[in-house]
Amino acid sequence: MAASQTRARALLLTPAGLWYAALLLLPLAVVLIFSFGERNAVGGYAPGFSFDNYANLPARFAAFRNTMTLAPFGTIAALLIAYPLAYFLAFRVSERWKTTLLVLVIVPFWTSILIRSYAWIFLLGGKGIPALLESIGIDDVRLINTPFAVLVGIVYGYLPLMVFPIYVALEKLDKRLLEAAADLGTPPWRSFLQITLPLSMPGVLTGSMLVFILLMGEFLIPAILGGGKVFFVGNALVDLFLQSRNWAFGSAVAVALVVIMLIAVSLFTRALKRFSAAREDVALM
Template identity: 75%
Template structure:
């Protein structure tokens, strides 16, 4: 018996849709319901309908401020480091060495983020880079347990996620376009701005969203390199759910974080869409 197009569509999308509903929609719905409740006498959740948890969000403003400041800053920093590296490997380097260099970029992912964070604790601690700077007569620097240490850790940890989408976009770039631009008298910098950069924007958009979304929920790096002094929302949520056992307040913070991420990602996608539309208009002129 042949299936209609509609039946075939539901048959293909049904398992994925059910999986999506059970592992994403349903947990979010539970968190949303909990966010309107209250903390039980012994902790946990007590059914209620109140906005008190959302009214108390200002008490955790520091966690939101650090997250909203360091997550975009870390995303931009990772982009500024990953793009030149991806451009060099995809466009400039000899193909015979490309695979080896790509493996070297992947190698840090073979080690636990916990071990890599401990390595940065040593490097940024008193016996690491600060001691070297002091020996060179450059003053007494304190790097560990600062926003700078957290920024270094998140850029180092998430840079490969930014690198590979950009590399794929650049690796697929048609070299004939660059040759044509050169033949028409375009200098290298103009060819990059008008040809290479626009064609690599999909990779930039994908890498930026991957890094930004993950950084908004980051917990381990601020905990280890921030020393409890640079809190992200993820650290606050761990405290509320596991230490204070205030599930209602933790749920309200979680819902607020998801809402902020949705707004930022939506604005970012609209911005990219406008850039694409502007490029098409210029191309038609």
């Protein structure tokens, strides 16, 4: 019986395993192989085995620095905005309006990120917010083509992806725990810190990991709102593969980015397990 169950499980997992290998592992293997090669004389890839591409990674230090700075800051900023919004939707909105407000949160995804980013060009450009500030006596304010503009764009673009995991975690929270805490005379702020926040941490970590991973590979928003002055690793990859056609060096940069993301995901996963254990402890109290 056990052997037949093992064979049946393997048979069911084989199609998914083949797709996983073909769509994820094989492309990563190709990129890894390319990273040890050389640039062809006319561009592209030439076979070889050298660590020169990895030794040359500091040449793209600015792109890695911007990515490793703005991606975490963007994730934190999105979290600080998303958590109060998700809390409001989960606890302060009647069932009559909840669905409507949730739809409004996801409405921006119905429009291309390209169009939304160009809208921010107007808002942050000379005829937008700077012009408004100038009208009240605040002159020489430059917002577009700055790290601030990129930060605003990525927070706006990825905010819904942070809101929904937190909302789901809060919506599933056992309200009887909060009622019991209130009956025992616990202040609301203490109930939030000791019950609501720990029990919602899986949603916080899931949303943070989702947003952070996508921001690490972002290139469109920095290209539009950064005006060529704020480069992410994604912009460096576009330049290396499509402009200079240095596929070997571009592959090395991509491998370095994947390694950084794997480390970050591992840390997020460990934190998620730790807070899941804390959630069980709270539930058993």
